[in-house]
Amino acid sequence: MKSPALSASDLRAGYGAADVLRGIAFDLHAGEVIGVVGPNGCGKSTLLRALTGLLPLRSGSVRFGHRDLSEIAPRERARLCAVQPQTEAPVFDFDVRRFVLLGRHALRPLLGWAATADITAVHSALACAHLENLAGRSVRELSAGEWQRALLARALAQETPVLLLDEPVAHLDPGHRHEVHVLLRDLARSQNKAILCVSHDLNLAAEFSDRLMVMQNGTIRALGTPEDVLRDDLLQEVFDCDSLRSGKNPFSGKTGVFFAS
Amino acid sequence: MKTGMRLVLLTAAVLAVICAALCIGPTQLLDLPKLLALLGGSERTPELERAALVLWELRLPRVLLAAAAGVNLALGGLLLQTIFRNPLAEPYLLGLSSGGALGAVAALAAGATATVWPALAGSLAVAAVVLLLCRRRIASDLPSLLLAGVALGALAQAFTTAIILRFDPGAMRSILFWLMGSFARCGWNEVWMLVPAALVGCVLVVLLHRPLDILALGSESAHHLGVRVRALQLGGIALAAILAALTVAACGTLGFIGLMAPHIARRIVGAGHAATAPAAALVGAGLTVVSDLAARSILAGTELPVGVVTGALGCVFFLALLLRKR
Numbered sequence: 001m002k003s004p005a006l007s008a009s010d011l012r013a014g015y016g017a018a019d020v021l022r023g024i025a026f027d028l029h030a031g032e033v034i035g036v037v038g039p040n041g042c043g044k045s046t047l048l049r050a051l052t053g054l055l056p057l058r059s060g061s062v063r064f065g066h067r068d069l070s071e072i073a074p075r076e077r078a079r080l081c082a083v084q085p086q087t088e089a090p091v092f093d094f095d096v097r098r099f100v101l102l103g104r105h106a107l108r109p110l111l112g113w114a115a116t117a118d119i120t121a122v123h124s125a126l127a128c129a130h131l132e133n134l135a136g137r138s139v140r141e142l143s144a145g146e147w148q149r150a151l152l153a154r155a156l157a158q159e160t161p162v163l164l165l166d167e168p169v170a171h172l173d174p175g176h177r178h179e180v181h182v183l184l185r186d187l188a189r190s191q192n193k194a195i196l197c198v199s200h201d202l203n204l205a206a207e208f209s210d211r212l213m214v215m216q217n218g219t220i221r222a223l224g225t226p227e228d229v230l231r232d233d234l235l236q237e238v239f240d241c242d243s244l245r246s247g248k249n250p251f252s253g254k255t256g257v258f259f260a261s
Numbered sequence: 262m263k264t265g266m267r268l269v270l271l272t273a274a275v276l277a278v279i280c281a282a283l284c285i286g287p288t289q290l291l292d293l294p295k296l297l298a299l300l301g302g303s304e305r306t307p308e309l310e311r312a313a314l315v316l317w318e319l320r321l322p323r324v325l326l327a328a329a330a331g332v333n334l335a336l337g338g339l340l341l342q343t344i345f346r347n348p349l350a351e352p353y354l355l356g357l358s359s360g361g362a363l364g365a366v367a368a369l370a371a372g373a374t375a376t377v378w379p380a381l382a383g384s385l386a387v388a389a390v391v392l393l394l395c396r397r398r399i400a401s402d403l404p405s406l407l408l409a410g411v412a413l414g415a416l417a418q419a420f421t422t423a424i425i426l427r428f429d430p431g432a433m434r435s436i437l438f439w440l441m442g443s444f445a446r447c448g449w450n451e452v453w454m455l456v457p458a459a460l461v462g463c464v465l466v467v468l469l470h471r472p473l474d475i476l477a478l479g480s481e482s483a484h485h486l487g488v489r490v491r492a493l494q495l496g497g498i499a500l501a502a503i504l505a506a507l508t509v510a511a512c513g514t515l516g517f518i519g520l521m522a523p524h525i526a527r528r529i530v531g532a533g534h535a536a537t538a539p540a541a542a543l544v545g546a547g548l549t550v551v552s553d554l555a556a557r558s559i560l561a562g563t564e565l566p567v568g569v570v571t572g573a574l575g576c577v578f579f580l581a582l583l584l585r586k587r
């Protein structure tokens with residue numbers, strides 16, 4: 001059987017003396033989108049930091065395919081897994097095209113001009129993120145939503161089999177939110193990418209994810225299809241909100257989350 | 262205009278400034294026939310002999326040293342601004358120059374004549390203490406690192422002042438003049454020390470231009486894009502400390518060059534280090550040579566410390582920047 005694109009087993013990680021993540025274990029397969037949801041501070045962003053080696057593991061392991069994360073050199077890791085971080089505002093001026101081209105670093109020699117493959121990947125990433133018209137603009141002049149799309153384009157330009165996204169649509173308008181999620185699902189289907197996407201939008205996550213991971217207090221509370229996971233009792237307990245109800249989206253027929261009052 | 266053309270024009274401007282600095286002084290060398298005679302090696306009159314002495318033994322090493330010091334400080338500033346993602350970072354602010362000055366002054370107080378190694382030790386010691394204070398946090402807590410540098414720099418300055426007060430008045434004046442930046446007593450020995458360092462610094466920064474570009478985006482992004490963040494940060498700080506220490510040992514502390522040069526370079530060629538590094542080096546060289554020329558020309562018969570001129574230049578530069586922003 002083919003090994004998962006990314007697997008975590010019994011992860012424990014944290015800051016200072018406290019463990020923020022405990023007993024995290026899951027597999028992410030090629031062609032699959034997992035949406036990670038949960039209340040503020042439950043460890044969603046910390047999970048991405050632990051999966052990419054940014055936060056040292058206290059126990060457990062992360063594997064990309066057959067290889068343990070600890071054995072993978074930084075440049076090789078960047079060829080296996082791209083990350084769209086949540087924060088990090090630009091301090092210096094780069095135009096959007098040059099910024100996205102930096103995503104190709106691990107695929108290029110240290111010196112030399114960008115190759116045709118690099119230029120093509122950048123064009124494609126800019127097109128996917130609808131940034132062609134802003135390619136020459138300084139990243140410091142972008143709006144929050146445009147900056148978020150530039151971060152996504154940079155991650156796409158890496159052309160990695162695994163994509164980890166930390167709230168990629170937080171600052172986007174509804175149209176762009178929808179477009180980004182459609183794009184992610186298409187990338188998983190057409191390019192066999194394995195995608196883990198942290199989101200606060202339960203409905204979008206449910207609509208476009210194959211499986212949902214519900215996190216609570218640094219642990220995985222539930223992992224399964226949106227229909228299996230989005231139950232009233234679980235939602236109300238995890239989000240500490242009695243008004244949450246699950247139900248069917250009348251247009252797509254998929255499970256969604258609504259407020260009863 | 263293309264970036265390459267801008268760099269060519271900048272190089273031409275800096276060469277013009279260097280030529281002017283070679284020619285202008287109490288012994289005027291602006292006379293073209295005299296210059297040609299000096300270069301051509303034709304029959305020497307006593308006047309030409311004197312001019313040759315001034316050019317080869319005084320002006321040329323002084324101008325080359327000023328240029329190299331400017332390059333070193335500019336590269337140090339560029340590295341630190343990138344590593345700390347702070348446009349105000351520079352060797353002086355982070356305490357690296359003050360550490361070098363303390364090392365050199367302490368060595369002089371102990372009777373040593375060579376100040377290079379003590380200055381190196383002082384700068385690297387400040388860098389090491391700063392890094393130790395913020396151990397494990399280098400990738401995530403850069404503002405603390407900067408503040409630790411400011412604090413240690415102030416401490417080093419206090420110790421330096423305390424040591425200087427122990428010298429006799431004549432030596433104290435001489436050391437203070439050197440500390441405030443001076444190329445007056447420098448010769449070819451200092452040139453052979455600083456010029457290779459400047460060249461090596463330039464090559465290293467240009468070689469690492471892309472990892473530095475990525476580091477400028479933030480340490481988290483740099484990690485995700487495959488850069489060895491910690492090694493690059495530590496190596497960059499060490500290189501900035503070495504360049505600052507060599508400069509201090511040769512010609513004292515020159516404020517603001519490390520701040521101004523990267524700013525001006527980014528305005529000319531943009532933020533990518535492949536072009537910013539050579540541009541900052543050229544701007545740093547030009548600014549320091551001009552400052553030295555001003556320091557020895559403004560007051561007839563006497564010479565100001567170069568640090569006074571660079572300080573005034575820096576003040577005008579940042580006020581202009583502030584007013585323009587408003």
